[in-house]
Amino acid sequence: MMDRRKSIKSIFLGSVAGGMVLNGCKPEVDSKAEAPAVATDHYSYGRTPEEKEQISKLEAEKFFNEHEMGTMAVLCALILPANDKYGNATDAGVPDFIEFMSKDIPSLQTPLRGGFMWLDHKSNTDFGKEFKSISEDQQKQILDEIAYPDPKLANSEQPLQVQFFALMRSLTMTGYYTSEEGIKDLGYKGNSPNVWDGVPEDVLAQHGLAYEEEWLAKCVDQSKRNVQAEWDDEGNLLT
Amino acid sequence: MYDVIIVGSGAGGGMATKILADSGLKVAVVEAGPYFDPADPEQRTQLKWPWESPRRGASTVRPFGDFDSAYGGWEIEGEPYTHKDGTKFDWFRSHMLGGRTNHWGRISLRFSPRDFKHKDVDGLGDNWPIGYEDVKPYYDKVDKLIGLFGSKENLPNEPDGFFLPAPKPRLHELVYIKGARKLNIPVIPSRMSMVTKKINDDSGVCFYCGQCSRACSVYADFSSGTRLIFPAQKHGGQIDLFTNCVVREVTTDDEGKATGVNYINKEDRKEYALKAKVVVLAASACSSARILLNSKSAQHPNGLGNSSDNVGRYVHDSTGSSRAAFIPDLVNRKTYNEDGVGGMHVYTPWWLDNKKLDFPRGYHIEVWGGMGMPNYGFGFNPNDFNKFFGLKVGGYGNGLRDDVKKYYGSVLGFGGRGESVAQRDNYCEIDPTTVDQFGIPVLRFHYKWTDHERKQAKHMQQTFEELIHSMGGEALGSTPTKEQDYGLEAPGRIIHEVGTTRMGNDPKTSVVNKFQQLHEADNVFIVDGGPFVSQADKNPTWTILALSWRTSDYIIEQLKQQNI
Numbered sequence: 178m179m180d181r182r183k184s185i186k187s188i189f190l191g192s193v194a195g196g197m198v199l200n201g202c203k204p205e206v207d208s209k210a211e212a213p214a215v216a217t218d219h220y221s222y223g224r225t226p227e228e229k230e231q232i233s234k235l236e237a238e239k240f241f242n243e244h245e246m247g248t249m250a251v252l253c254a255l256i257l258p259a260n261d262k263y264g265n266a267t268d269a270g271v272p273d274f275i276e277f278m279s280k281d282i283p284s285l286q287t288p289l290r291g292g293f294m295w296l297d298h299k300s301n302t303d304f305g306k307e308f309k310s311i312s313e314d315q316q317k318q319i320l321d322e323i324a325y326p327d328p329k330l331a332n333s334e335q336p337l338q339v340q341f342f343a344l345m346r347s348l349t350m351t352g353y354y355t356s357e358e359g360i361k362d363l364g365y366k367g368n369s370p371n372v373w374d375g376v377p378e379d380v381l382a383q384h385g386l387a388y389e390e391e392w393l394a395k396c397v398d399q400s401k402r403n404v405q406a407e408w409d410d411e412g413n414l415l416t
Numbered sequence: 417m418y419d420v421i422i423v424g425s426g427a428g429g430g431m432a433t434k435i436l437a438d439s440g441l442k443v444a445v446v447e448a449g450p451y452f453d454p455a456d457p458e459q460r461t462q463l464k465w466p467w468e469s470p471r472r473g474a475s476t477v478r479p480f481g482d483f484d485s486a487y488g489g490w491e492i493e494g495e496p497y498t499h500k501d502g503t504k505f506d507w508f509r510s511h512m513l514g515g516r517t518n519h520w521g522r523i524s525l526r527f528s529p530r531d532f533k534h535k536d537v538d539g540l541g542d543n544w545p546i547g548y549e550d551v552k553p554y555y556d557k558v559d560k561l562i563g564l565f566g567s568k569e570n571l572p573n574e575p576d577g578f579f580l581p582a583p584k585p586r587l588h589e590l591v592y593i594k595g596a597r598k599l600n601i602p603v604i605p606s607r608m609s610m611v612t613k614k615i616n617d618d619s620g621v622c623f624y625c626g627q628c629s630r631a632c633s634v635y636a637d638f639s640s641g642t643r644l645i646f647p648a649q650k651h652g653g654q655i656d657l658f659t660n661c662v663v664r665e666v667t668t669d670d671e672g673k674a675t676g677v678n679y680i681n682k683e684d685r686k687e688y689a690l691k692a693k694v695v696v697l698a699a700s701a702c703s704s705a706r707i708l709l710n711s712k713s714a715q716h717p718n719g720l721g722n723s724s725d726n727v728g729r730y731v732h733d734s735t736g737s738s739r740a741a742f743i744p745d746l747v748n749r750k751t752y753n754e755d756g757v758g759g760m761h762v763y764t765p766w767w768l769d770n771k772k773l774d775f776p777r778g779y780h781i782e783v784w785g786g787m788g789m790p791n792y793g794f795g796f797n798p799n800d801f802n803k804f805f806g807l808k809v810g811g812y813g814n815g816l817r818d819d820v821k822k823y824y825g826s827v828l829g830f831g832g833r834g835e836s837v838a839q840r841d842n843y844c845e846i847d848p849t850t851v852d853q854f855g856i857p858v859l860r861f862h863y864k865w866t867d868h869e870r871k872q873a874k875h876m877q878q879t880f881e882e883l884i885h886s887m888g889g890e891a892l893g894s895t896p897t898k899e900q901d902y903g904l905e906a907p908g909r910i911i912h913e914v915g916t917t918r919m920g921n922d923p924k925t926s927v928v929n930k931f932q933q934l935h936e937a938d939n940v941f942i943v944d945g946g947p948f949v950s951q952a953d954k955n956p957t958w959t960i961l962a963l964s965w966r967t968s969d970y971i972i973e974q975l976k977q978q979n980i
Binding site (some may be wrong): 222231258260274324326364366367379381396401413 | 625817
């Protein structure tokens, strides 16, 4: 693969080379050939230069202050605490993820920030201290009032504190299950080269399903996947 | 001086590049976006994990998510388009080598004999000036060059081809097959251009990561860059790639024949000219129409190829309406790797007789589901489905871990994708009041669905609910109402827009002839979706590829005979 790519690169011409200039004056530089190497940073998942710049810009901004981040750390760990195998959501880096998302999707900002203020106000009123400083039992007393939406109402009709908690729960869960630890916890087994050869027998049995012979006859024989395909004139695969 | 300038490097442009360069012609490919190679570590998104994106794959920047390979989207900064009379059309553009073929669904369906002559069946729209027998040899060649999996089914509306073997169905697809059969709705293996078995030395073999939308780093599916343009270069083609170059117009001489194109180089923002004997437009249906309309001259005062005011007219997209369901039989699943190919392993082709229905033309059903890789949005409302069991929804704590695992892989979704009938009054034209950042006048769209499409979407929703019931599932969300057009997507959302430079024998009612050659300038050809007279309920790419090959053969022949 590397060799092929090299050969492709070597025959690839810059965008300016070969172009006849309309106004009779050649462009000064072949900017493609002389473009500086893209700055390396900690994101290497195929970003364009513009996208990298945008991420760096968002990361340089700070939305939640230290107090808010502290409240978020406590809240995320209450929503998804540690168990005997895995850490809590805050250990998995969820607050930093939510900080980034609040800049990436600015419509999240006011509901989240307002929600944290609501929590502190409720806590100050009921317990005389801000939310992150009261006991876990007291924190749970507050959460119990806002964590269970009225099933008869749509989310947008729920009281604001209930909507806030639902949003924080969603962001916490998605932040956790898209983290390295969360994916391990979930048991997702893919994202790696493999050879798909159907649902395991025990799973088929568990769900009362089976493959039909007629259907399987149309499916790939994985032992011959690297044998070049050849057909007869009727389109019947011969190899 | 080039033999041929090809504008655009998607499916049509890539195929023309390959066929024309293979024949020894000197070719310039002018592409509005950057060079792209999914094997380049700087550009690759395949096999990346969600946590490698700070937004965990959210669609804030790229509309199909942070790992999707398409640069661009519905809106591109500095490149607007406008609308007329409050109508709606969403235009997806992807400016990069290979264009939208880098991320497309790879659903590779042939049109049937009926699809080319559907007016004969129901009196609507127009027939193509060519038939299945004209295109079949090229479909066959495309199958053998690029490769697609599928199965011989002998269905009159779904012609068989030269298929690679299909991947086995996943668990949710077996549930779908069972549910659909109870309703006598057929299900067959999908027909998609992933290489499930070696096809030639220019392609890899699929390793089942399910990420074709990220573009394949081993070139084991169809993208125009990796499977047509790179091989053409590798085999010694004389190809000059002009990337980041936006074509403004086709230039013409005193006789009205094309002499080449003018383009803007994005890097120095200056205008340049390229000359060639032949110009092939493959910029996408709407972009090619825009180039023609902006190519005004003394010989072509109304735009090139537009003396009878057909350019831009008859633009039409597929219909689309979707639904999802919770399937109780799929809770508490054992986890294993079922990524498979990127997309569905089975689908339902159109199966009904329109004589018994209140709308014309058909739709096929696409199916999705399974234990996919989590991305932004996974785990939202983690125990919402508790409501189906009379259990409490909401809460917090470690119970949520159990809920997430319980419901992982229990959702199955449908996309209905159908045929709309092309309308003369649906069009794109030049908006004389607006330019883009390159000073090029932009497109203005006027598009309205008719009751044909609304009724078809209504039927899709009824079918989806019957299927959900048959699978013992619970439909998610409420049935889209008449006021919501039954969930019918806005035109453009399915990204199958075609028809803007339609094909015909009569220059008064069409833009190109049956070889996709402009009636009004015989050295200009169009090989994208523009020449489609009708779109069938088939995704257009396989037909674009076949017709581009056919046109390329014609160009080679005409140059040999010195006719153009």
